[in-house]
Amino acid sequence: MASKTSKxxxxxxxxxxxxxxxxxFLFFVVPLAFLFYLSFWLVRNYRMVPGFDSVNWVKxxxxxYFWDAYYFTFCMALVATVITSxxxxxxxxxxxxxxxxxxxxxxxxFLIIPFFTSYLVRIYSWQVILAENGxxxxxxxxxxxxxxxxxxxxxxxxxxxxxxxxxxxxILQTLSLSNIDRSLIGAAENLGxxxxxxxxxxxxxxxxxxxxxxAVFCFILSFGDFVSPYYLGGSKPPTLSILIIDxxxxxxxxxxxxxxxxxxxxxxxxxxxAAVTAAYRKRT
Amino acid sequence: MLKKAKRQLIKPTRRKVLKLGMAxxxxxxxxxxxxxxxxxxxxxxxxxxxxLAEPDMVEEFEAQHxxxxxxxxxxxxxxxxxxxxxxxxxxxxxxxxxxxYARILIDRGDLIxxxxxxxxxxxxxxxxxxTKFPGHWKNGKLFSVITRFGHLGVSYNKExxxxxxxxxxxxxxxxxxxxxxxxxxxxxxxxxxISLLNGNNNPGPFDISASAWGKVKEKTLSLKPQVxxxxxxxxxxxxxxxxxxxxxxxxxxxxxxxxxxxxxPVGSVVPKEGGIQWTESYSIVSTSKKKDIAKKYIQYxxxxxxxxxxAGMKAYPAFAVTKSGMKALQEQKPDxxxxxxxxxxxxxxxxxxxxxxxxxxxDIPQQQSLEEWNExxxxxxxx
Numbered sequence: 001m002a003s004k005t006s007k008x009x010x011x012x013x014x015x016x017x018x019x020x021x022x023x024x025f026l027f028f029v030v031p032l033a034f035l036f037y038l039s040f041w042l043v044r045n046y047r048m049v050p051g052f053d054s055v056n057w058v059k060x061x062x063x064x065y066f067w068d069a070y071y072f073t074f075c076m077a078l079v080a081t082v083i084t085s086x087x088x089x090x091x092x093x094x095x096x097x098x099x100x101x102x103x104x105x106x107x108x109x110f111l112i113i114p115f116f117t118s119y120l121v122r123i124y125s126w127q128v129i130l131a132e133n134g135x136x137x138x139x140x141x142x143x144x145x146x147x148x149x150x151x152x153x154x155x156x157x158x159x160x161x162x163x164x165x166x167x168x169x170x171i172l173q174t175l176s177l178s179n180i181d182r183s184l185i186g187a188a189e190n191l192g193x194x195x196x197x198x199x200x201x202x203x204x205x206x207x208x209x210x211x212x213x214x215a216v217f218c219f220i221l222s223f224g225d226f227v228s229p230y231y232l233g234g235s236k237p238p239t240l241s242i243l244i245i246d247x248x249x250x251x252x253x254x255x256x257x258x259x260x261x262x263x264x265x266x267x268x269x270x271x272x273x274a275a276v277t278a279a280y281r282k283r284t
Numbered sequence: 285m286l287k288k289a290k291r292q293l294i295k296p297t298r299r300k301v302l303k304l305g306m307a308x309x310x311x312x313x314x315x316x317x318x319x320x321x322x323x324x325x326x327x328x329x330x331x332x333x334x335x336l337a338e339p340d341m342v343e344e345f346e347a348q349h350x351x352x353x354x355x356x357x358x359x360x361x362x363x364x365x366x367x368x369x370x371x372x373x374x375x376x377x378x379x380x381x382x383x384x385y386a387r388i389l390i391d392r393g394d395l396i397x398x399x400x401x402x403x404x405x406x407x408x409x410x411x412x413x414x415t416k417f418p419g420h421w422k423n424g425k426l427f428s429v430i431t432r433f434g435h436l437g438v439s440y441n442k443e444x445x446x447x448x449x450x451x452x453x454x455x456x457x458x459x460x461x462x463x464x465x466x467x468x469x470x471x472x473x474x475x476x477x478i479s480l481l482n483g484n485n486n487p488g489p490f491d492i493s494a495s496a497w498g499k500v501k502e503k504t505l506s507l508k509p510q511v512x513x514x515x516x517x518x519x520x521x522x523x524x525x526x527x528x529x530x531x532x533x534x535x536x537x538x539x540x541x542x543x544x545x546x547x548x549p550v551g552s553v554v555p556k557e558g559g560i561q562w563t564e565s566y567s568i569v570s571t572s573k574k575k576d577i578a579k580k581y582i583q584y585x586x587x588x589x590x591x592x593x594x595a596g597m598k599a600y601p602a603f604a605v606t607k608s609g610m611k612a613l614q615e616q617k618p619d620x621x622x623x624x625x626x627x628x629x630x631x632x633x634x635x636x637x638x639x640x641x642x643x644x645x646x647d648i649p650q651q652q653s654l655e656e657w658n659e660x661x662x663x664x665x666x667x
Contacts (some may be wrong), residue, residue: 046362063662064663068666127526132528149463152523234515234519238514243662246662247662248366252369
């Protein structure tokens with residue numbers, strides 16, 4: 001019998017958990033701590049000098065352009081999350097409840113395929129499609145419609161975010177919906193629930209964890225993305241990721257870039273914890 | 285038949301065994317020599333802008349000297365400084381950089397070697413300024429050797445903007461270009477051009493007072509409604525090519541030249557308010573153990589052959605800096621020489637433009653900090 005280290009935790013279980021903990025410590029906690037420390041360093045004559053001065057925090061947090069970029073990035077990530085979740089749900093619902101197991105397996109396989117190619121390549125492809133004289137506007141032209149400006153706008157950025165996150169969110173939602181006990185849905189229907197009511201009062205609450213986890217992934221990926229806002233949004237206005245690049249580009253201000261990065265990580269931690277808390281909250 | 289073949293495979297003849305044995309012995313004996321031959325290829329580590337160590341630039345030199353260039357490319361002088369700071373001593377042998385950043389390398393004191401001017405063809409330079417180029421020398425000592433340069437001005441789509449309209453930076457404010465103006469995402473060339481438009485040409489667009497700087501900021505902010513976006517090299521390239529933007533601030537023939545040669549209806553001019561010159565040079569890293577071959581490469585890059593290759597570099601073209609280089613370009617690539625004005629007697633000849641005082645060498649801000657200009661750039665992008 002395995003000896004117990006504490007209530008419910010055996011040495012056997014602890015051993016299996018150890019690699020994950022070591023990995024997280026070495027490659028998340030340590031770099032994060034160093035990044036935080038770096039934000040207090042100074043730059044003198046284009047060289048970083050170790051120190052502990054809050055000047056970078058004061059400087060960055062007092063700048064309007066930092067807060068403009070912050071709110072823009074947060075709002076764009078939030079909008080992308082809502083749109084992605086809303087588009088993904090009908091698709092996931094169909095895959096989970098209206099298709100055979102074989103079809104679902106193939107669908108998930110095809111959703112994974114986009115990840116075989118580089119995200120940057122996919123974004124460059126979107127440039128060809130979204131450009132003013134691109135594929136979509138050429139089609140609109142045949143219909144006698146004026147071109148719709150998409151590239152180098154927030155529309156372009158959102159298309160990029162969806163390219164990044166939508167397949168993943170559909171997969172997560174599908175897996176979550178597939179695990180719902182069908183007898184509960186049958187019971188609700190037997191008790192007279194209409195289809196929409198079944199969806200909103202039975203399916204969504206039961207799949208809440210998967211749906212929220214999918215949304216959180218979408219928010220995290222969109223919030224930190226550099227490629228879409230730069231190559232499809234024209235960096236206008238810049239997001240926090242672009243601000244990091246801008247800050248390092250001139251004068252080697254890596255410590256100030258670290259301030260932006262730490263702010264982003266703190267925001268994501270708060271959002272993720274809030275979402276996970278909401279996901280696992282018991283219904284009263 | 286099949287059985288026979290099988291038997292032969294399983295039971296080879298004595299002759300076959302001997303042949304195989306000799307081949308194996310030969311391979312075993314010669315392999316060390318092949319390996320040694322490869323080992324003799326000297327690897328030169330170059331820190332440079334993209335394209336400088338590509339085959340179109342270095343293949344001839346590599347073949348002549350049995351060397352192989354191993355590049356680390358950067359985008360922007362600050363990235364170059366960062367790469368240098370974060371690499372252990374001896375990582376790089378040769379640095380290719382812009383003049384304003386060569387000055388920073390020199391000021392650091394221990395990064396690059398002093399060079400002997402007599403090793404390089406300074407008597408063949410196209411302009412006197414190139415023999416004592418600011419940023420390449422310190423206290424009369426040479427540290428960085430000029431090899432190529434280019435001019436920045438108004439880059440435009442010829443189907444939507446006329447050559448006459450492009451002759452002033454005011455074209456960027458033209459109502460027909462609303463939402464069609466692009467920025468190369470680097471503050472120095474864009475703000476330098478707007479500084480020139482504001483008349484800051486004496487002493488220069490980067491040496492301006494606080495009040496002139498305030499006016500540059502004001503003028504720049506007024507351009508924002510016209511702006512489509514802020515692009516890196518790839519973004520600028522594709523935006524001009526697919527006509528997402530019809531005019532671009534802060535670039536020149538180094539971008540449009542590549543597109544023009546590909547048939548795109550784009551071009552660049554130095555407008556009446558003047559243009560900005562980017563100037564690139566090579567330095568030898570102090571910690572390098574291959575200084576002799578690095579010096580030979582710099583010398584090669586200033587030969588007519590090296591200058592012709594540099595002028596037509598696939599990644600981004602440039603002007604020749606030597607008389608013999610420009611002459612060789614006119615003889616070997618007359619179309620390219622004509623396209624870029626590197627011909628005698630033409631009004632857009634780059635040396636003529638410098639002599640007329642219409643060109644200002646790109647520099648870091650003299651009366652403000654680089655940080656101040658960069659911060660304004662972030663504010664502008666968010667405006």
